[in-house]
Amino acid sequence: MILDRLARGVDDRLRLSPITRKALAKVFPDHWSFMLGEIALYSFIALILTGVYLTFFFEASSADRVYHGSYAPLDGSTTSAAYASTVRLSWDVRAGLLIRQTHHWAAVVFVAAIVVHLIRIFFTGAFRKPRELNWLVGVTMLTLALANGFTGYSMPDDLLSGMGLRIIVSVVESIPVVGAWLAFLALGGEFPSDEMIPRLFVSHVLLVPAVLVALISVHLAMVVRQKHSQFPGPGRTEHNVVGSRFWPSYTLRSLALFAWVVAVLFALGGLVQINPVWLYGPFSPAEATSPAQPDWYVTWGDGALRLFPAWELRIGGYLVPSPFIPGVVIGGVTFLALYAWPFLERLRTRDRRQHHLLDRPRDHPVRMGVGVAALTFYAVLVVAAGDDIIARLLRVSVYDVLSVLRVVVLVLPLLTGTLAFLLARALSHGDAARLGELTRADLAKARDVHRPPAGHRARKTAEVDEPERPARDRPGERIELWPEGEVWRWRYRDAPGGVAILGNRAASTEQEAASAAQLAYPGVDRVVVPGPPARPPGKVRAVLRRGANAAMGVSLLVAALRQRRARRSGSDRPGEPPR
Amino acid sequence: MTPAPPGVNRRIVCSFLVSAAGATGFAVTYGLGGQTQWEGVCLAVAFAGLASGLAIWGRRLVPTGGYVEEHEGLTPPLGEQAMAGDALAAPDSPIRRRGLLGALALALTALGAAALFPLRSLLPWDRTRPVEALKDTPWRPGVRLVTADGRPLRPADVPTGTVVAVFPEGDLDAGDAPAFAVRLQPERFTRPPAGGHLDGLVVHSLLCTHAGCPVRLYLHGTGRVLCPCHQSSFDLFAGAEPVAGPAARPLPGLPIEVGPDGFLRATADFTAPPGAGFWSRP
Numbered sequence: 113m114i115l116d117r118l119a120r121g122v123d124d125r126l127r128l129s130p131i132t133r134k135a136l137a138k139v140f141p142d143h144w145s146f147m148l149g150e151i152a153l154y155s156f157i158a159l160i161l162t163g164v165y166l167t168f169f170f171e172a173s174s175a176d177r178v179y180h181g182s183y184a185p186l187d188g189s190t191t192s193a194a195y196a197s198t199v200r201l202s203w204d205v206r207a208g209l210l211i212r213q214t215h216h217w218a219a220v221v222f223v224a225a226i227v228v229h230l231i232r233i234f235f236t237g238a239f240r241k242p243r244e245l246n247w248l249v250g251v252t253m254l255t256l257a258l259a260n261g262f263t264g265y266s267m268p269d270d271l272l273s274g275m276g277l278r279i280i281v282s283v284v285e286s287i288p289v290v291g292a293w294l295a296f297l298a299l300g301g302e303f304p305s306d307e308m309i310p311r312l313f314v315s316h317v318l319l320v321p322a323v324l325v326a327l328i329s330v331h332l333a334m335v336v337r338q339k340h341s342q343f344p345g346p347g348r349t350e351h352n353v354v355g356s357r358f359w360p361s362y363t364l365r366s367l368a369l370f371a372w373v374v375a376v377l378f379a380l381g382g383l384v385q386i387n388p389v390w391l392y393g394p395f396s397p398a399e400a401t402s403p404a405q406p407d408w409y410v411t412w413g414d415g416a417l418r419l420f421p422a423w424e425l426r427i428g429g430y431l432v433p434s435p436f437i438p439g440v441v442i443g444g445v446t447f448l449a450l451y452a453w454p455f456l457e458r459l460r461t462r463d464r465r466q467h468h469l470l471d472r473p474r475d476h477p478v479r480m481g482v483g484v485a486a487l488t489f490y491a492v493l494v495v496a497a498g499d500d501i502i503a504r505l506l507r508v509s510v511y512d513v514l515s516v517l518r519v520v521v522l523v524l525p526l527l528t529g530t531l532a533f534l535l536a537r538a539l540s541h542g543d544a545a546r547l548g549e550l551t552r553a554d555l556a557k558a559r560d561v562h563r564p565p566a567g568h569r570a571r572k573t574a575e576v577d578e579p580e581r582p583a584r585d586r587p588g589e590r591i592e593l594w595p596e597g598e599v600w601r602w603r604y605r606d607a608p609g610g611v612a613i614l615g616n617r618a619a620s621t622e623q624e625a626a627s628a629a630q631l632a633y634p635g636v637d638r639v640v641v642p643g644p645p646a647r648p649p650g651k652v653r654a655v656l657r658r659g660a661n662a663a664m665g666v667s668l669l670v671a672a673l674r675q676r677r678a679r680r681s682g683s684d685r686p687g688e689p690p691r
Numbered sequence: 692m693t694p695a696p697p698g699v700n701r702r703i704v705c706s707f708l709v710s711a712a713g714a715t716g717f718a719v720t721y722g723l724g725g726q727t728q729w730e731g732v733c734l735a736v737a738f739a740g741l742a743s744g745l746a747i748w749g750r751r752l753v754p755t756g757g758y759v760e761e762h763e764g765l766t767p768p769l770g771e772q773a774m775a776g777d778a779l780a781a782p783d784s785p786i787r788r789r790g791l792l793g794a795l796a797l798a799l800t801a802l803g804a805a806a807l808f809p810l811r812s813l814l815p816w817d818r819t820r821p822v823e824a825l826k827d828t829p830w831r832p833g834v835r836l837v838t839a840d841g842r843p844l845r846p847a848d849v850p851t852g853t854v855v856a857v858f859p860e861g862d863l864d865a866g867d868a869p870a871f872a873v874r875l876q877p878e879r880f881t882r883p884p885a886g887g888h889l890d891g892l893v894v895h896s897l898l899c900t901h902a903g904c905p906v907r908l909y910l911h912g913t914g915r916v917l918c919p920c921h922q923s924s925f926d927l928f929a930g931a932e933p934v935a936g937p938a939a940r941p942l943p944g945l946p947i948e949v950g951p952d953g954f955l956r957a958t959a960d961f962t963a964p965p966g967a968g969f970w971s972r973p
Contacts, residue, residue, distance in 0.1 A: 304866045352760060356755050382728050400908075400918075466764065
């Protein structure tokens, strides 16, 4: 009652009900792959919540501090305040270790979710017009996530992360002309400087998160404005979104996903040790630990540094050290290629139409080939970052592992890329529906096709600016409108296909309902029907009906048995008179 | 409200009860002194209970799928773009005054460029030039070699068969100064060490010339040191030249002598800037 009045009061002043009505009815497509970005978002929320807790106990300073606490091996030793406070946070602050490990795991999951989300967007062509802008925002967030992961990892001033930071500084110093200046601008001195940890801290907890929050808002606002893309399917067109509504379905499901993500993060944070800095010891410029691997999302860079040969060049007496190409060029090219991909692809396909229906990965063999080749390349780099561990496991020389990987990193991407290209082409041109159904004939055909089928290209060059209108050749399709009390509702129905999809919200007039239906299904005939048609059984109804059927079956069975028994008992007792 | 299918309500309520139990468990664990694993499990159970209850609710009690929302497309309505453009470029619109705009752009550019200048304050406050800082280390003639705990070193303190990390006296924390002393058989030298040797006692920079990690792994007997970061290895018998891995330059040597007090001391800085390379490295 009070809530009701409060809501009315707010609405009278802000007039929110029209927006709310539309927002609550917003339709999200039902496919698991649309949840990957949400996992990233929820990890980010977990990162902020756990991170704020950590800031109360972490001391971002390289000043000397004597650690006194329950971790006996370090008790009484003098380390940097950053390291001492991290050990105290882990050992002496209640729930501190849980929160710290959960924070670290959340960072690991955050970047992983972003990368998988990016892979989904890439292979389904979701970055095409009109979503190129959001792709750029997303790639920027990936770089920021990597940067923030690295700064967070380096702040505790432990030996392992100190070595990692030194490597990054060396990579920055390798940049021609400005490298040393950039490194000094960032650190305020030669590595390891006193300004280093406070600066890492400010960028980790303030600068980058603030930019990330802003970009996440832009990212989501653009999704709301442009609406979701969707996979092709019955009743789905370039002019609609088919799925479940935000309220109540996705509200519950999204909250559930948030809680799942947090549950998994806390389980990891509580049970799986990560970054035990007290075992690594405090950073000292003369010490090293072995084996030394960074967090997974930096390993591709580390692997590249390990694989790249000892090539240095001198330009007019100046030095370009060997980390420049694997460290700066490969990283730079990676992100440039990511930023440029939507535009490169458009340059090639000359496709300027808007797309709201997604590709299946097979629909675009070149994209498939390039994507798989790139993923293979980075996967080999990640493996290369563990070359010393592989060598130890296989009991071979680390340099033999290195030699093999140097060949593999160049050859394997070509092989997998070509294979993926051919398979995608065989699938898109042949009759096989799935990978397992491919025949040798399909593959042979894929190898021989040297250009995309005529229809493909022709359809793309025609009507450049107009969104694609699907051919309406299904005679069974129609739009049904009906009044329901004060409001009008509509639904799309494809009787031969057995499809019925309800309009997501009520309209105040028949006109309004008709125009919504007209937008979603251009060119489909409309009819006004007298009343609400019998709804197709939803899951709940199906269960109910199944239950009712089962109950009816059981009761029939029971009745039959009882009747039979009654008849038999009747015939068994000859003394009684027959009825 | 459609009646819930049998059992669904019970499952949701159970999930939320499990969640409450998990939360209580966390509070109790914390109150009893805290235990990381239990805390993690309790919180995980609390959130998993919440998640499972909400998920069942979302899947079983509310309609899922089967809705369509129209997409009005993102191509602007006919004429809208032109009207917006006209509104922007009305006769007395600021964007028509090109001259003023030019002056405004000049002012803003100047302001933006001026705003970049304070960034310079992020450089070292003592105004050392990066290149000089990278080239110079605290080693200079007469600086004694000390161990990690600050003890000066006599030649006899360097054992055969292992390496000893050495630092310039008074500068134990300098990032570019760490070096190591090792005793080798002089007859096995294939190339004289850059910093010279005292009866096989040589001192080299500890920092890998690839990416600056300390080359702390000494492969006993082979006279090689290995960097644990990217596996560069250096042959100490051959002037500490890199023999494998991504490093391309030898480890700089440190020229040493025995001082009048019997302790080892440097006679100069490293024979080359230590650690990773940079543009103006000689």
